[in-house]
Amino acid sequence: MSKITLINGLIDAHLDPADRGLAYGDGLFETILTLNGRPLYWQMHLERLTSSCQRLGISTHGLVAELEQDIKKLKADLSEFGQTSGVLKVTVTRGQGQRGYAFDSHVTPTRIVAWSPYQRDEMKPAQGVEVRLCNTALGKNSLLAGMKHLNRLEQVLARAEWSDPRISEGLVLDVDGRLAEGTMSNLFWVEQGVLFTPTLAQCGVHGVMRTRIMELAQHARIEVKMVDCPPSVLNTADEIFLANSVIGIWPVVKLADQSYPVGPVTRQLQALVEKDEM
Amino acid sequence: MSKITLINGLIDAHLDPADRGLAYGDGLFETILTLNGRPLYWQMHLERLTSSCQRLGISTHGLVAELEQDIKKLKADLSEFGQTSGVLKVTVTRGQGQRGYAFDSHVTPTRIVAWSPYQRDEMKPAQGVEVRLCNTALGKNSLLAGMKHLNRLEQVLARAEWSDPRISEGLVLDVDGRLAEGTMSNLFWVEQGVLFTPTLAQCGVHGVMRTRIMELAQHARIEVKMVDCPPSVLNTADEIFLANSVIGIWPVVKLADQSYPVGPVTRQLQALVEKDEM
Known part of the structure; x- marks a missing residue:
């Protein structure tokens, strides 16, 4: 069995x-x-x-x-x-x-x-993943935002946008064009040492790993800011990563035509999450 | 059985x-x-x-x-x-x-x-119903609008707002405060002989009875307008009614503190729908 x-x-x-x-x-x-x-x-x-x-x-x-x-x-x-x-x-x-x-x-x-x-993929946390920006947007409703409820058609439609196995995840915006999350993960990025993540006040899932990463960052004296921004902010990001409870932390090394390094904040948070798992 | x-x-x-x-x-x-x-x-x-x-x-x-x-x-x-x-x-x-x-x-x-x-209620189509305005709003997403899909938490939350059996249905707005529909029905109103109903381009269900009523109205040379309006437009409506495939047409005779008559356009459309059922 x-x-x-x-x-x-x-x-x-x-x-x-x-x-x-x-x-x-x-x-x-x-x-x-x-x-x-x-x-x-x-x-x-x-x-x-x-x-x-x-x-x-x-x-x-x-x-x-x-x-x-x-x-x-x-x-x-x-x-x-x-x-x-x-x-x-x-x-x-x-x-x-x-x-x-x-x-x-x-x-x-x-x-x-x-x-x-389930056997975790060891390559993706180590080497990073390529992601895409989805066309499917998330409707905004603060009454439902944050919960991992069973109304997930938007995620189904976003995930159906690609079948290329080189693409590991898609980023989704809200209907006003602000960054929200991945189809099955939460989004973080780092610029000048500050860790950013969308507020998710109007859509998206408050992932358990997202909450844990924000706790770990604060303990490690990394400044955390929750923001609502268009995807263009990622153009100047130093690091991007995705996270959820099952995959852990996946560094993003490619988004559309832009490449990103696996940066020190990402590696530091990966190490802290690994300690939780011991 | x-x-x-x-x-x-x-x-x-x-x-x-x-x-x-x-x-x-x-x-x-x-x-x-x-x-x-x-x-x-x-x-x-x-x-x-x-x-x-x-x-x-x-x-x-x-x-x-x-x-x-x-x-x-x-x-x-x-x-x-x-x-x-x-x-x-x-x-x-x-x-x-x-x-x-x-x-x-x-x-x-x-x-x-x-x-x-299922035995249809005969009183409500005849005498009309009392309805309320819900606080629960519908998120907007044209990708999902119109379909009777299984993501219905917004309707569940809207319907949970009242338990008073004198209230037969609740009207719901979209998150921008425009009239959308009832929790389980579509909304129509009449002003100066014109039949109005929300466009439902961004939320709501394109009810089969809504489509049929618009067809019947056009055949009967009643002008039909699909609009996106705040609920204040109902203050000056001559008639309001709700419709779905199971209930047929329910005239609205009371909304919040305002009373409405069961008007001639509502009665005409009820008679036309009844013919479909023969």
Whole structure:
């Protein structure tokens, strides 16, 4: 068995097609790297998940304890989980519904926990990646901004823009032409020693790795600025990198026709993130 | 059996929790009124569904024939379908996926067809409804505007704003404060004999009933204007109504503190829609 899925704690249980996660994308997810059975940044993932549930009015009653039971079950039932690296995907939906957007506040959320083995790419963090600028833009809505919710059609459309395997990621702008993020990662750049990242006040995902990188930078006395800028600011950047919980930090060495070095701030942050993983 | 769900043509089949409809809201749906086994406006629903599939790059190969087979199966297996009124919900997702936004262009879409009996409310079309103005606004993105896709968190949040059963629907604005639609219906108003409705170029759903009402109005030589206006235009409206495929046309008789009559254009269009249903 190389992949395992628990639905509300049960192996190979079935998802009700009337689940509101399917009907409306009415839910949230977390994608978590596991090393030898340890989900990295587990507390940070739980915090983002529960605070997003609260924003959407999805019950968190007993949720954390249940998810931790699910992890125990994975450890007990799947020896590979404790022995190798993998990706844990935790999805929480509002639960089953009748037709219509209104929901009963007593509905029980659905918990889907899936794990599959995953071997990290070692080349990309070391040598850097080539990225492109996507045409697909992100709509702005502060009510949804920051959450890793299940309404991800914009990301699907942005990722569908290219198939060239040399391109590892695409940068997306908001509909006003400001830098937002990558299709599946957060964006950082460095200029004159200052670390910049988009505010994501109106769109995008507040990645757990983004939060951790900003913490690590502040501890290391690197100035961090959250800004809303057009992509032209990258023309004068000294370093660019992308990050998420699963890939870690990927230096960007090529964007459109411009090349970038893998710079010292990127290498310093990579080293600090590596320490978290020990 | 009062509700029946076919997944890819099979009764009580199970939805794979790795379906991209759940993971990303990567799909579309149609909600269709059926009278004695006849799905109303079937061709118009199929046209919107297939054109939206094309916009999202979801394969429509064989889709229409398969959906029509599903309807035949419903007729054969469920006598109630042919005898009473109901609601048919057709969901098409991109299909099963691996982790990640990228998809294989050869993936087979998932087809979910659910039917349940439904008795139309006769009072609301006759006497009109009270509505409210929602605080939840719709983000603008022309790439997604018009489609009845599965990314519907904005509608969920808007509908969650009220629980007072006297309020039948909420009007939603876009993030720039322009009138868009109802949470589950399209908005029309009449001023000096002209029928107005929002353009929905940047957000909202191009409802099948909205399209049909505009056709019927033009045949009846009622001038139709698509506009983007703040909600203050409703202060001077002579008539307001809401419409969708399931509810038909609901006159709005109260919005916030203002009352409206059920006017002659609303009654004329209701009579024309009723003819479609015969």
